[in-house]
Amino acid sequence: MQLLDDHVVLVTGGGSGLGLGVARQCLAEGAQVAILEIAQDKVDQLRAELGDDVLVLQGDVRRVADLEATRAAVVERFGRLNALIGCQGIFDGNIPLRQTPLERIDALFDEVFHVNVKGYVLSAKVFVDLLEENDGAIVLTSSTAAYAADGGGLFYSASKGAVRSVVNQLAFELAPRVRVNGVAPSGIANSQLQGPAALGLETSKQSDIPKEDFLAQFRQLMPLQHLPTPEEYGWLYAFLASRHNTLVTGQTLVADQGLFNRAVLSSGSKAGGIPVGAAASE
Numbered sequence: 001m002q003l004l005d006d007h008v009v010l011v012t013g014g015g016s017g018l019g020l021g022v023a024r025q026c027l028a029e030g031a032q033v034a035i036l037e038i039a040q041d042k043v044d045q046l047r048a049e050l051g052d053d054v055l056v057l058q059g060d061v062r063r064v065a066d067l068e069a070t071r072a073a074v075v076e077r078f079g080r081l082n083a084l085i086g087c088q089g090i091f092d093g094n095i096p097l098r099q100t101p102l103e104r105i106d107a108l109f110d111e112v113f114h115v116n117v118k119g120y121v122l123s124a125k126v127f128v129d130l131l132e133e134n135d136g137a138i139v140l141t142s143s144t145a146a147y148a149a150d151g152g153g154l155f156y157s158a159s160k161g162a163v164r165s166v167v168n169q170l171a172f173e174l175a176p177r178v179r180v181n182g183v184a185p186s187g188i189a190n191s192q193l194q195g196p197a198a199l200g201l202e203t204s205k206q207s208d209i210p211k212e213d214f215l216a217q218f219r220q221l222m223p224l225q226h227l228p229t230p231e232e233y234g235w236l237y238a239f240l241a242s243r244h245n246t247l248v249t250g251q252t253l254v255a256d257q258g259l260f261n262r263a264v265l266s267s268g269s270k271a272g273g274i275p276v277g278a279a280a281s282e
């Protein structure tokens with residue numbers, strides 16, 4: 001028996017990075033999988049790669065018509081939905097507020113919040129009755145940036161904090177039929193997370209950071225010294241999306257490789273205290 005046998009799972013923002021890894025993990029765990037993705041090139045590539053195994057749909061989570069078309073396609077192909085997994089997101093470019101032009105703030109706020117927050121709210125609204133029919137689950141993507149500074153700029157961090165609150169409130173409203181949880185990743189290998197058009201950063205991607213520099217940061221800061229792949233996060237999502245999770249709702253699981261369990265005083269060295277013998281010799 002596999003974790004997601006007899007489950008139909010929809011992953012929004014599943015065209016690359018985390019969402020694609022989650023979709024692959026759900027597939028490996030026996031689910032029938034649909035992906036909703038805005039980028040046509042990713043949709044074409046996935047259709048060519050995955051063929052009929054996965055229902056890959058092009059659409060924008062900000063558009064009700066696209067979500068309704070996705071719903072119709074999922075029902076036509078699979079007849080039901082057991083889990084909605086929200087993975088889409090955009091970054092804010094990590095530009096400090098003082099350096100953000102005042103006249104761009106309206107557009108920046110709307111762009112980041114519409115993809116990162118409204119997209120999850122609209123998806124929940126459009127799919128909730130299907131999920132209720134099957135005592136299903138919703139899993140949304142927050143970030144460690146929702147908990148501590150320096151994981152993104154103000155707009156990204158605030159949007160990820162809002163996702164935590166969406167999880168809290170939806171879990172309360174949809175209980176006992178639908179379980180709602182979040183995952184807060186730290187960093188993700190092979191992410192293509194892109195910046196906002198409002199700052200002209202839509203072609204900048206997290207993957208522009210040299211891979212070795214990104215890995216080095218993780219090795220230095222994280223007690224587990226590890227930058228996880230999307231598939232590794234996929235295990236958490238798959239469990240929370242499955243009917244085997246009868247215990248947890250309303251929680252956002254912080255998947256931080258131990259980061260928040262340390263005061264970052266020793267700058268990477270575990271032997272950050274007084275060197276052995278030094279105190280005695282003074």
Ligand SMILES: NC(=O)c1ccc[n+]([C@@H]2O[C@H](COP(=O)([O-])OP(=O)(O)OC[C@H]3O[C@@H](n4cnc5c(N)ncnc54)[C@H](O)[C@@H]3O)[C@@H](O)[C@H]2O)c1
Nearest residue numbers: 013015016017018038060061088089143187188191192193
């Ligand atoms: N990369 C990281 O280090 C990191 C850390 C913590 C949390 N996250 C979160 O993980 C999630 C996945 O990000 P990723 O790093 O895998 O980036 P990614 O860009 O590789 O994946 C996000 C996908 O969402 C799609 N998307 C964007 N806007 C959309 C829309 N309006 N409608 C439908 N699809 C849309 C993108 O085209 C892309 O395929 C995001 O919510 C991100 O905020 C990322």
